[in-house]
Ligand SMILES: [Zn+2]
């Protein structure tokens with residue numbers, strides 16, 4: 834686990850501070866996307882501003898991507914290996930469970946840009962599917 838944290842930070846040219854390592858470790862342990870408030874709750878001793886800056890810089894460096902799931906709070910999820918600074922490759926939809934409130938990446942589903950009128954260039958495609966996750970549906 835620790836090895837993966839260091840290699841990920843190194844690959845994205847992020848200096849490994851204790852806080853950055855803690856935040857990345859937290860994301861590696863989660864299956865769902867995390868908001869700043871959720872991160873704060875998980876790390877009560879961490880400073881809110883530092884957490885916020887860590888999320889922002891991870892998003893810039895291609896370690897995390899932002900997820901807008903319609904709840905009003907931006908969430909963050911781990912990127913896949915193809916992402917780098919200023920170049921995200923997270924072309925997958927997100928699933929927001931309206932029962933447990935968790936949002937997950939549907940990495941296996943590839944999202945392509947819709948056919949756009951001439952002159953429009955897509956940089957990002959976002960899709961959030963809302964419904965009930967397997968855990969909630971089965972219970
Ligand atoms: Zn990404």
Ligand SMILES: [Zn+2]
Nearest residue numbers: 930933966969
């Ligand atoms: Zn659920």
Ligand SMILES: [Zn+2]
Nearest residue numbers: 910923938939
């Ligand atoms: Zn995602």
